[in-house]
Amino acid sequence: MVAGGFGVGKTTFVGAVSEINPLRTEAVMTSASAGIDDLTHTGGKTTTTVAMDFGRITLDQDLILYLFGTPGQDRFWFMWDDLVRGAIGAVVLVDTRRLADCFPAVDYFENSGLPFVIALNGFDGHQPYSPEEVREALQIGPDAPIITTDARHRSDAKSALITLVEHALMARLG
Amino acid sequence: MTTPPASQGSYGTHHGPYDDDGDQPLVRPYAMTGGRTRPRYQLAIEALVSTSVEPVQLQGLLPEHQRICQLCMAEVKSVAEVSALLAMPLGVARILVADLAEAGLVAIHQPGHEGEPGGQPDVTLLERVLSGLRKL
16 A cells, blocks of 8 residues: 555655556445545535555566555545555655645554555655654654655665565564 | 538537546446445455456356456456456446356456455565565
8 A cells, every 4th residue: 555645646656666557446435434424524425436546566477566545535444444454564655844644644554553664755855854853753663664765766666665565574473 | 412510519529438527427337237336245456357258258248247358358457457447436346346256257366365364465475575576
């Protein structure tokens, strides 16, 4: 899974490392899956369409890795629950100028127990804060890796994925 | 006698039904599923679909079922890809793929979901993914 706030570069990240141009799938959210709270904001509308971009990496003849960018609006938790099942882990992309945007994703993965790494996406090559400063600000425990990345570059995206799978493996073995 | 030219009015700039400009498909999505909104069994969004049916076996199937079989014939595809490439909502793709699986026309592979509770990938799978990523 590739998560993070709106406009943080999730689809860019997926596109950088995917072997296909990112595809978009849409799910229809009904009142049954929305929960009561959400309906108060939709003025009686009972369905909403949630779009999700994803990519694909063929790793071996019989092994395909799919990268799903989580829906931009964090309130679509039912889609996240769907994605978490069977997922290896999550890359949480963070724009350090808008740190708070990643809080819902971090909370979600901490609660669900899915291994995650924090990837600081350096816009225009700038990384104004060090990973340790961000760890302090986000109150992230020492286990979750925090790395810097440039979501536009294939090598950076690939390296973020490797860090994530290594972390997931350590979590499994540890 | 001349035939009148085709109207260039509002149709002159006609877009396809699934262009990204807010057009709605002509058929409501769940009409394809006979109104069913839940598949017979739960397919993961990343579940892989493959088929080795002969074209002759597709005769008599619903057009949407045929399109799914044709899509998954050349190359294995995930449920998410079926949804995206055939421009149908994820829930509809799940139901139609499950129909085909039940009829024995496609095979489903859900590797990450077997064996362990919670559906987490096992260590062997993680090691294979890691090794595959490093070789990219």
